[in-house]
Amino acid sequence: MTRVVTLKIDDIDATGREDETVLEVALEHGIQIPRLCALEGLTPVGACRLCLVEIEGTGRLLPACTTRVAEGMVVKTNSERLRKYRRMTIEMLFAEGNHVCSVCVVNGRCELQDLAVRLGVDHIRIPYLYPKRAVDASHERFALDPNRCVLCTRCVRVCGEIEGAHTWDLMSRGIDSAVITDLHTPWGESDTCTTCGKCVQVCPTGALFEKGMAVGEMTKRASFLATLAASREDGR
Ligand code: FES
Known part of the structure; x- marks a missing residue:
């Protein structure tokens, strides 16, 4: 009990x-x-x-x-100690990728941007790394911009746990870590992707987005998850 x-x-x-x-x-x-x-x-x-x-x-x-x-x-x-740690974590996330909000499809609707504002992050005290990561726009409906990925793995988990496709996964370690589709094949060539779009909806930043969206145009709806999870519980 x-x-x-x-x-x-x-x-x-x-x-x-x-x-x-x-x-x-x-x-x-x-x-x-x-x-x-x-x-x-x-x-x-x-x-x-x-x-x-x-x-x-x-x-x-x-x-x-x-x-x-x-x-x-x-x-x-x-506490002040926690706020300090959180600000530093957000700063490291910004420094590690290329989060240029002014040209991002989720500008104004981004969870990373919201947290930075809430925690008072108005500048970054560590050097930017400016990584060069290729955008994968091979899928007919969606695209992945790894420059904006924070490696939260929501896409990996929603695809495996909810959709049951397990298209997404993580590869490499440390600064080279990245989300990949199948065995690192282009997303558009994936044999497992069902094009359900769940990964796009749960992504907290502009890393996963629908094609054809202009700056600040993409709204994500992750709320479907709680409803789905609850209905599955009821059906048990
Ligand atoms: S570690 Fe708890 S929300 Fe990310």
Whole structure:
């Protein structure tokens, strides 16, 4: 039987099931935690580290999206230390890619851009790397611009877990990490892609987009996921 636990999040008395994460319980109590890789309906992977929280008695910062709640836990989600870490993480994401918002299809609707604004990132203190990454526009309806990819792996997970196609995957390590289709074949030549567009809808930035969209024109709707996940639960 799943037990209910009580804990404190930002001085608010909270209750949650022991199989829930800190992020889930925080959201249920109206507490927002910055995040890029977590998305309701997908398995959390703790990839972006933006949701790091302080937990009393633990020296390390822990990701709220993958850490389970426990009885008596005391959690801080918005200390100066956390805000500093989050700003630095956002700065590193900007420096690592080519995020030129003024020429991006999701300008004004981008989760990375929103977080940067919310966290007060108005300049980057580390050198830009200006990587040269080729755009894959071989698909008839969609395109991938890896210059804007933050490696959140939402596309990989939605394709594997929800669509069941497993077209997307990650290759390489460190600075060379990239999302790829099939065995690194052009997206348009993929044998597994069903052209469902789920990957495009859950991508938090302009890395995946529909062809024919002008600057600031692309609106994404990831809300289908929670509905799909809930209806599958009901059907069990
Ligand atoms: S949202 Fe938790 S690590 Fe990305």
